Amino acid sequence: MGPGPRHGGGPGGHFANPKEKANDTRGTLKKLWGYLKRQKKGLMLVIFIVLITTILNIAGPYLLKYAIDNYLIGQVNFAGLAKVLIAMIIIHFAAAGFTLIQQWIMIAVSQRSIKNLRKDVFHKFQTLTIRFFDTRTTGELMSRVTNDIDNISNTISNSFLEIISAVLSIFAVGIVMITINWRLALICLCVIPIVIFLTKKIAKHTRKGFRDRQKHLGDLNGIIEESISGQRVIKAFTKEKELLKTFSKKNKLMQKASNKANIASGLMGPLMNMMNNLNYGVTAFAGGILAIYGMVSVGTIAAFLNYTRQFSRPLNQIAQLYTTIQSALAGAERVFAVLDEIPEFEDTEESLPLSTVRGEVIFKNLHFRYLPDIPIIKGIDIHAKPGQTIALVGPTGAGKTTIINLLSRFYDFHKGSITIDGKNIRDIKKRDLRRNLGIVLQETFLFSDTVKENIRYGRLDASEEEIIEASKLANAHQFIHRMPHGYDTEVSEDGASLSQGQKQLIAIARAILSEPSILVLDEATSSVDTRTEIQIQEGMLKLMKGRTSFVIAHRLSTIKNADAILVMNDGQIIEQGTHRELMDSRGFYHNLYHSQFGNDALSI
Numbered sequence: 001m002g003p004g005p006r007h008g009g010g011p012g013g014h015f016a017n018p019k020e021k022a023n024d025t026r027g028t029l030k031k032l033w034g035y036l037k038r039q040k041k042g043l044m045l046v047i048f049i050v051l052i053t054t055i056l057n058i059a060g061p062y063l064l065k066y067a068i069d070n071y072l073i074g075q076v077n078f079a080g081l082a083k084v085l086i087a088m089i090i091i092h093f094a095a096a097g098f099t100l101i102q103q104w105i106m107i108a109v110s111q112r113s114i115k116n117l118r119k120d121v122f123h124k125f126q127t128l129t130i131r132f133f134d135t136r137t138t139g140e141l142m143s144r145v146t147n148d149i150d151n152i153s154n155t156i157s158n159s160f161l162e163i164i165s166a167v168l169s170i171f172a173v174g175i176v177m178i179t180i181n182w183r184l185a186l187i188c189l190c191v192i193p194i195v196i197f198l199t200k201k202i203a204k205h206t207r208k209g210f211r212d213r214q215k216h217l218g219d220l221n222g223i224i225e226e227s228i229s230g231q232r233v234i235k236a237f238t239k240e241k242e243l244l245k246t247f248s249k250k251n252k253l254m255q256k257a258s259n260k261a262n263i264a265s266g267l268m269g270p271l272m273n274m275m276n277n278l279n280y281g282v283t284a285f286a287g288g289i290l291a292i293y294g295m296v297s298v299g300t301i302a303a304f305l306n307y308t309r310q311f312s313r314p315l316n317q318i319a320q321l322y323t324t325i326q327s328a329l330a331g332a333e334r335v336f337a338v339l340d341e342i343p344e345f346e347d348t349e350e351s352l353p354l355s356t357v358r359g360e361v362i363f364k365n366l367h368f369r370y371l372p373d374i375p376i377i378k379g380i381d382i383h384a385k386p387g388q389t390i391a392l393v394g395p396t397g398a399g400k401t402t403i404i405n406l407l408s409r410f411y412d413f414h415k416g417s418i419t420i421d422g423k424n425i426r427d428i429k430k431r432d433l434r435r436n437l438g439i440v441l442q443e444t445f446l447f448s449d450t451v452k453e454n455i456r457y458g459r460l461d462a463s464e465e466e467i468i469e470a471s472k473l474a475n476a477h478q479f480i481h482r483m484p485h486g487y488d489t490e491v492s493e494d495g496a497s498l499s500q501g502q503k504q505l506i507a508i509a510r511a512i513l514s515e516p517s518i519l520v521l522d523e524a525t526s527s528v529d530t531r532t533e534i535q536i537q538e539g540m541l542k543l544m545k546g547r548t549s550f551v552i553a554h555r556l557s558t559i560k561n562a563d564a565i566l567v568m569n570d571g572q573i574i575e576q577g578t579h580r581e582l583m584d585s586r587g588f589y590h591n592l593y594h595s596q597f598g599n600d601a602l603s604i
Contacts, residue, residue, distance in 0.1 A: 065303035139222030148331030155328035166314030209261025211330035354432035357517035359548030391559035394568035438516025458514035
């Protein structure tokens with residue numbers, strides 16, 4: 001097979017993962033706001049209710065000031081005190097009710113926003129190139145879709161509302177304090193620049209820590225995902241201890257990053273409490289001094305002490321939320337990095353349809369490389385006439401599978417052209433191109449669904465009779481029929497409950513059902529026994545009749561009747577001809593053929 005990269009491997013493998021983006025708080029916040037602002041009605045309603053709640057909370061201390069100055073100083077007026085007390089009770093109950101309502105609305109707004117974000121990320125995955133998935137682990141990508149988005153969701157649900165409430169409270173309480181007594185107000189407001197200074201200092205350390213933590217979490221998820229899916233290999237080679245060491249190493253890095261971020265963010269709470277208590281004490285002391293000189297009333301001091309708490313609380317919230325938001329922004333950067341990826345090629349208005357296909361395929365002077373300095377395909381020329389079977393053979397790494405990837409436009413070639421019936425595949429609509437290709441890859445993937453639905457994936461409108469007919473042609477009907485529920489038997493994730501040969505038979509039936517114009521078999525029979533292979537070949541001959549077929553052969557005996565055999569090595573075609581012609585020339589193919597029959601275990 002060609003050197004095309006594997007999932008999580010390929011050119012560079014894990015080390016090909018792109019570096020974390022530079023810190024772009026403003027850009028990330030702007031993108032998040034783009035999702036929130038779609039819920040304009042909900043946000044406006046929340047802001048309105050928060051405003052009402054803020055006014056109600058401010059009214060409480062003001063009524064306390066009014067009651068002390070008018071009904072307690074001098075002659076006590078119990079009737080007036082009772083009225084004020086009832087009013088304060090009503091206000092506090094109303095504030096609590098509005099707080100509950102605004103939380104309900106904000107949860108709905110945030111969840112709708114996150115739903116759109118999650119949908120966009122999943123949709124983006126469907127548009128990205130195979131190269132993108134080849135250079136990232138499944139666990140790392142899953143971490144972005146699950147952990148990072150959940151982190152954003154929790155922050156928006158809880159923090160966004162608190163920020164709005166805190167900002168409105170600070171402005172409203174500040175204005176009321178200045179209105180009541182500007183001297184005491186200035187003393188309280190002096191705490192703001194100190195809080196801003198401390199928040200910025202601590203945030204410098206927390207942001208990088210949270211970003212590193214999210215990255216290491218993605219690495220951990222990758223190891224966990226691979227350890228679960230690769231249990232058979234791990235146990236077969238007794239690599240449990242080595243895997244535990246790798247996991248422990250990554251887990252320790254995760255711990256260090258988490259400690260750094262959490263310790264830094266944990267400083268904010270104690271520092272803010274210290275500032276709040278200091279501010280409360282200074283306000284009380286200054287109010288007492290002013291009261292001695294008759295510059296403020298006792299009720300004013302009582303109200304200010306309450307307002308000091310109300311003023312300090314949102315400042316404390318903002319400082320605490322600032323560090324919490326660092327974690328969400330670190331996750332958001334990773335999520336938006338996916339959304340910012342360049343998608344797979346898109347159809348244009350000039351893209352041509354591909355309906356009736358004769359099957360003439362021409363590769364002309366084709367060049368391709370996975371990495372800039374390492375050419376994989378070097379000036380390939382292939383001409384497949386309609387209905388011909390073209391076999392590609394050669395040692396591992398020769399570029400055979402790469403040819404298939406280029407024909408399918410899983411990767412795009414750098415130079416040359418590929419045409420189908422005279423149309424450049426770059427000018428053909430993507431859906432039409434791939435719909436006319438029936439591909440059976442060496443690595444078979446089955447979905448967690450019934451056997452029937454896995455076969456029907458080739459053509460969703462196929463009837464049950466057509467599914468059974470395709471299975472019979474692929475020689476899969478007998479073993480499917482013997483399964484507990486036949487075609488309705490549930491297949492576990494990636495067909496783990498089936499043998500590799502059975503999975504390949506189902507994949508072949510899926511390709512047969514799609515009724516392709518051009519057939520591509522990438523070592524499709526490499527995982528079945530010789531007897532089954534012979535039976536499959538009979539079905540394949542029926543399927544390939546009248547169709548242009550490209551066959552990557554593992555066993556050279558299976559392509560003896562091909563119209564043309566192309567022998568590849570090091571990204572070039574070094575020999576071509578029929579089986580008889582190549583055997584008579586006693587060249588590279590001749591040596592491969594005799595090497596294989598001399599030792600069947602030799603991998604070609």
